[in-house]
Amino acid sequence: MVGGRPPCSNKAAMSGGVMFWAGIMGTELVSPFRVPEGVKMTYAKYVEFMTDHFLPWYRRKNYAFRNKIIFMHDNAPSHAAKNTSASMAAMGIKGEKVMVWPPSSPDLNPIENLWSILKQKIYEGGRQFTSKQQLWEAILTSCKQIQAETVLKLTSSMDARLVKLLSNKGSYVKM
Template identity: 85%
Template sequence: MGKKKDLSSAEKRDIVEYLGQGMKTLDISRKLKRDHRTIKRFVADSEHTRIRADKGTMRKVSARQIHRIKRAAVKMPLQSSKQVFETAGASGVPRTSRCRILQRLAVMHKPSIRLPLTNGHKQKRLQWAQKYMKTDFQTVLFTDECRANLDGPDGWSGVWLVDGHHVPTRLRRQQGGGGVMFWAGIMGRDLVGPFRVPEGVKMSSVKYVEFLTDHLLPWYKKKNHAFHSKIIFMHDNAPSHAARNTAASLAAMGIKEEKLMVWPPSSPDLNPIENLWSILKRNIYEGGRQFTSKQQLWEAILTSCKEIQAETLHKLTSSMDARIVKLLSNKGSINKM
């Protein structure tokens, strides 16, 4: 009597019929010449199916086609499973079978994101690196704006789920429930800000200058002459930053010429404050936290900023020399942040 062979459809129908006649499972096993344990297992769970030892090898796809499918997936990683199979000459395979085969051959990852750098951009990045490679970056004030949503970074969150436990629920609101825009800067071991951008304000050149006048200028005026002579102000090439009105207003504050860093295009990887945003958001949304109001979110941002250590800021600003070396070795290409 076979021990491990699955019951056929005909045998299953016979078992049901014999059970209806009042036969015992032992008598049924003898009549069908099957192991008694197999019959009892079917009776206990008629929906039971044995897990295949071959992990679902598709009999309709040959080993030669599998090799072609793997090669096509390597050449076209962004194509759909249907396009991969058609390229490999294995059209007509159902979607579930395609996905099962591809899961055996490869692991799915989210595509990495890169900025649209042209050769001109790369040349400007290299020129920037050569110009500032001997700069003392502890005297540079790196600034930027950041946005935080009520529901988390882009409303996304992941869950570790143990068997037998339910998936926890989260609020889902349009555009992440709204959020808070704020500005900050880092210089050496110091954090300047954060300062909240007023609700509904579009950051044009005029509004940006007003914002710096209200928040940056008071901080700047408190410093002594030696500080003023060394500081270099950095902001990126956002339209409100690069406008002539902004440059003229900064010059009136005393931030001009060599005190205003010329920033290369498409270069967030060179700004250490981008790493500060990552640290800040990781702290704010720890444990999948969400917020019910913008004021609550803003208070969490302020608290998290106070908890950031001076040594953490120093590590970020001290990383600029390594970023420049890597930029030069990559011939102007993007550095991984």
């Protein structure tokens, strides 16, 4: 399971963009969940957001599925806070269920490739948006177009990324 929160925007979407959280697991795209306008993602807001959005999805999954999940989130301050870790542990996401994330390593996170795929779909043909709602609708539509095979390709690349990282002695991994 990997998650993130890219802002998607363009000049026509007026002062910024739309922030949302998404995750990938196996062949499944988990999301998108829109972050409310104006929310500063402190650890408390991140935990609240995860409790309200991710946790219900997670709890609907069967035990075998939940047992094999490894939760990956990057080192953003709200993700890396000790209070976030304690809250995630209270949700049952702890120990070997959480990947220890090396600093400055976006090249390892397969969701970075998902953001690229989504942005290509959203802005296909030079599309522009006149409102944040229009942009959000394009994000939802684009997420629905992501094929299970694409998600699997991203998640199954993780082992190869780690092997390459080790062979590069911790240097940048280009996949």
